[in-house]
Amino acid sequence: xxxxxxxxxxxxxxxxxxxxxxxxxxxxxxxxxxxxxxxxxxxxxxxxxxxxxxxxxxxxxxxxxxxxxxxxxxxxxxxxxxxxxxxxxxxxxxxxxxxxxxxxxxxxxxxxxxxxxxxxx
Amino acid sequence: xxxxxxxxxxxxxxxxxxxxxxxxxxxxxxxxxxxxxxxxxxxxxxxxxxxxxxxxxxxxxxxxxxxxxxxxxxxxxxxxxxxxxxxxxxxxxxxxxxxxxxxxxxxx
Numbered sequence: 001x002x003x004x005x006x007x008x009x010x011x012x013x014x015x016x017x018x019x020x021x022x023x024x025x026x027x028x029x030x031x032x033x034x035x036x037x038x039x040x041x042x043x044x045x046x047x048x049x050x051x052x053x054x055x056x057x058x059x060x061x062x063x064x065x066x067x068x069x070x071x072x073x074x075x076x077x078x079x080x081x082x083x084x085x086x087x088x089x090x091x092x093x094x095x096x097x098x099x100x101x102x103x104x105x106x107x108x109x110x111x112x113x114x115x116x117x118x119x120x121x
Numbered sequence: 122x123x124x125x126x127x128x129x130x131x132x133x134x135x136x137x138x139x140x141x142x143x144x145x146x147x148x149x150x151x152x153x154x155x156x157x158x159x160x161x162x163x164x165x166x167x168x169x170x171x172x173x174x175x176x177x178x179x180x181x182x183x184x185x186x187x188x189x190x191x192x193x194x195x196x197x198x199x200x201x202x203x204x205x206x207x208x209x210x211x212x213x214x215x216x217x218x219x220x221x222x223x224x225x226x227x228x229x
Contacts, residue, residue, distance in 0.1 A: 035218070037220075044208065044220055044221070044222045044223050045157075045165065045208055045210070045220040045223075046220070047215075047216075047217050047218040047219065047220070049216070050218075059215070059216045060216065061216055061217035062216070062217070063217075095164055095165070097164075097165075104215070105153075105212045105213070105215040105218065106170075106212050107155035107167055107170040107210065107212060108155075108157075108165075108167065108210075109166075109167035109170075109176060110167075111164035111165055111166070112164065113164055114164050
């Protein structure tokens with residue numbers, strides 16, 4: 001089974017942007033969907049959006065519309081999450097996770113190890 | 122958006138006992154529901170999808186049931202490695218895909 005390996009921790013200032021990567025190790029995303037889920041300190045899980053690389057189509061939670069962009073580079077088997085206009089409440093662990101074949105509305109398996117993003121001045 | 126509500130927030134159980142966790146959806150999600158386990162400092166792990174189908178490698182002591190708006194995750198005999206936080210997630214109505222707030226299963 002493919003493993004997802006995410007980029008390292010980031011510390012960003014308020015108002016800046018962050019781009020987190022998620023590489024499929026031992027395989028590719030193929031036609032599986034990729035979603036991003038975040039978890040603020042001591043809180044639950046929050047879906048931010050996803051993409052189906054085969055179609056290049058993405059969907060985002062309304063809460064993040066205009067601030068989030070999810071892309072993939074299939075040649076590098078890597079997905080990216082870019083979040084702009086960062087605020088302190090964006091401090092969280094960000095996870096990538098794969099879904100099902102050509103379906104974004106689905107369960108997630110496997111997950112990446114998570115990337116800590118800290119927003120602080 | 123479909124709101125998922127889990128109860129209780131914390132469940133205290135002795136090793137070897139049965140644990141029953143509940144998840145309620147604000148509208149019917151059919152059987153489009155998954156359960157995850159998360160341990161401190163780790164990513165969530167898929168346990169159940171389709172409300173009742175165990176994911177690959179998940180022990181038989183984990184079982185899921187329910188449909189519509191009411192769902193249950195049962196751990197038949199708690200092992201030490203099962204103490205964790207459990208989340209439900211619906212994938213019937215999206216975007217957004219939504220998770221419950223979690224149930225922490227702790228040692229009694």
